[in-house]
Amino acid sequence: MSIEIYVNGNVISLDNNKVYEAFAVRDGKFLAVGCNKDLLSLFSKEDYKVTDLKGNTVVPGFNDAHMHLLNYGFQKTAVRLNNLSSIDEMISVVKSYINKNNIPKDTYIISRGWNDNYFKEQRLPNRYDLDKISCDHPIIFSRICGHIGVINSKAIELLDIDKMKENPTGGAIDRENGVPTGILRENALNIALSKVPPTSVEEIKASLRSAFDDLIQCGITSVQTEDLTHCRSLPNLIQSYRELEEEGNLPVRITLQLCLNTDELLEEANSFGLKSKVGSDFLKVGGLKLFQDGSLGARTAAMIDNYEDTPDNGISIYSQEDLDSFVTKGFKQGFQIIIHGIGDRACEMILNSYEKISKDTEDNLRPVIVHCQFTNEDLLDRFKELNVIANVQPAFVMSDYPIVEKAVGKARTKSSYAFNSMIQKGIPVAFSSDAPIESFNIIQGIYGAVNRTDLNNKPVGGFNINEGVTPLDALKAYTTGPSYMSFDEDIKGKIKVNYLADFVVLSQDITAVPKNKIKETKILETYVNGIKVL
Structure with a gap:
């Protein structure tokens, strides 16, 4: 494979705080770093292509060390609960969503994002509010933080919440006069969600594909993501990601943080041979996630x-x-x-x-x-x-x-x-x-x-x-820091010889511009494995 040399850049390598003019890439890795003259003369007898960076800043690809990528994909098609100003608005928005999408009766409607701090009512929504949306669809709406949820009477019935006379360990079911209000806290919400049918492989893959481009637009080349909570099936989750990798449809590198919070899930993970560091440069297992x-x-x-x-x-x-x-x-x-x-x-x-x-x-x-x-x-x-x-x-x-x-x-x-x-x-x-x-x-x-x-x-x-x-420390915390967390500090997070060629071209040097101007920085190009994806 031919060599590609990138010249005339402001290359923040994060390798001992060195800044370079140029670098070379071959076979998905950085082959050399240095000044324009040295790199062009070094490979003068080999087949290479030159890309002019035109003075723009280059940094290692960004690495988001903890997110919920699958849930992000789900939320792109779910009813939007963010930025609602009242419970009445929630009722109106969701009723319209059900009618517009002709959602069949008995189909779960699950979403996340409401924030009671913005509600004019200054209270949490309850089952009776959600019953005004529908008594034919089980509804589960999590607060933006994911640690409180509200469900309607249909969901209370289907999920047997009314039969739980005591609060579960690590959770709480709000009640008035002994009757559940529909508000579930912490593990009570987790138990309710665990009873919802798992997401299929095709649904998981479709949601992930819808999210990848958004990552690339932000210069993200690696993510560490906890998705099991949101699909409720370890076999389906692992199969989905493995199929995407085999199909060549993983445009960013994935480290899976697995919420294996029961002995049964730990045993299931063991049966698949899952443990930290198992996998490839594009897809591997990270840590066991707990709350x-x-x-x-x-x-x-x-x-x-x-x-x-x-x-x-x-x-x-x-x-x-x-x-x-x-x-x-x-x-x-x-x-x-x-x-x-x-x-x-x-x-x-x-x-x-x-x-x-x-x-x-x-x-x-x-x-x-x-x-x-x-x-x-x-x-x-x-x-x-x-x-x-x-x-x-x-x-x-x-x-x-x-x-x-x-x-x-x-x-x-x-x-x-x-x-x-x-x-x-x-x-x-x-x-x-x-x-x-x-x-x-x-x-x-x-x-x-x-x-x-x-x-x-x-x-x-x-x-x-x-x-x-400092801007430099913030940059490191999105590159070298996450790489260390996922045991990848010797292969990514720096623009350095033999490291994976994941990098981002920026419109300005975020380490040098006035601090109040950082937010004006644009992502011009994103590269993963030496290939331009944006």
């Missing part, structure tokens, strides 16, 4: 102290003993462990479990806590000591800042979303979007991580601006 608490918006994130506006401190999905047990089982089966933890109590419990397994082995386990929004100095020191990866989401700063102080008070607000402190302490950090909860637009994520504001520059001065990171 230890909920979300800030739902007030179900597990906090050490009570919330300021709610007389409790959130929900722990597992007891410490059960969490220790499951973490140990997953690790012994060959999985890296990745656990959702937002509140400081959840992070503390997860670190306790990680400390126990760290004593059982000398291996670098690279355990992960996803979100870690509320920490403190002691917890961050434990992250460093145990080499726990902090997988955090800049977009959460951009959307959460209006509600943080109301929820947890000033003191805890000042130590929240502590991205810069994590980096300065030497904690491994990987940025991600948690899409579709937030956008996977990486440029916007870098802007938010640096400026600590939303795209309208609010709040003025930035939210906990001392925790803003």
Whole structure:
């Protein structure tokens, strides 16, 4: 295969902070990096093609370290619940959706994205609201965070929610006078969703195909995605991705984070020979994903102290003993462990479990806590000591800042979303979007991580601006950080000889422009395996 040489660029290699003019690609890998003259003379006797970068900036391909790609694809065709201003509007929008699409009776209508903070009614929707949409279709609508849901009377009947007299472990069923209101929290919502028929292979593949182009438009060449929760069938999920790879229809690299949260699922994964690192450069298994608490918006994130506006401190999905047990089982089966933890109590419990397994082995386990929004100095020191990866989401700063102080008070607000402190302490950090909860637009994520504001520059001065990171550190957290998290630091995340030739051409140098101009950066071209896909 001929060599392609790219010249006249501002090539931010992320290899020891070196910046180059040019690089060469062959067989999907970087063959050489250097200056224009040296590369052109080096290959003067070989067959090569030259591409002029015209002074544009080149960076390694972006890597979103935690998202829900399949759910993003599902949401593209599901009824849209985002940005609704009232429960009445929800009722109207969904009724119109059912009529327009002629959805047959008894067909489940499942979607996600409503946010009660925007509702003029200033309350959660309930079964009686959803009954106004339909009593013939079972309806399950998750809040934008995914940690609270509401179902209608038809779904309550089909899913036997009315027969559950006690709250499930790690969850809650809201009731009035002993009657379920339709509001399900944490594991109660998970149980309801688990009873819905699984998604077929063809439906999974169609939804994924609809999402790939959107990733490429954002310069994303690798994703680490948790999809099992959303299709409810491990065999169907694995078959779907493997067929897409065999068909040559995986345009980005996929690392699967598998929510194997029961002994049965762990056994099923073992029967397929699944464990971390199994697979290819385009499709492989990542970590075992668990949830230890909920979300800030739902007030179900597990906090050490009570919330300021709610007389409790959130929900722990597992007891410490059960969490220790499951973490140990997953690790012994060959999985890296990745656990959702937002509140400081959840992070503390997860670190306790990680400390126990760290004593059982000398291996670098690279355990992960996803979100870690509320920490403190002691917890961050434990992250460093145990080499726990902090997988955090800049977009959460951009959307959460209006509600943080109301929820947890000033003191805890000042130590929240502590991205810069994590980096300065030497904690491994990987940025991600948690899409579709937030956008996977990486440029916007870098802007938010640096400026600590939303795209309208609010709040003025930035939210906990001392925790803003440098543009270079933000870039690393979307490239080298995620590569380390998925054990790929020796093959991707840098523009370096023998690394996979995944790279993005930008309209400006995000490490050099004024910080408030970062969001104006355009993705000009995206390359995966040395092939231009945008």
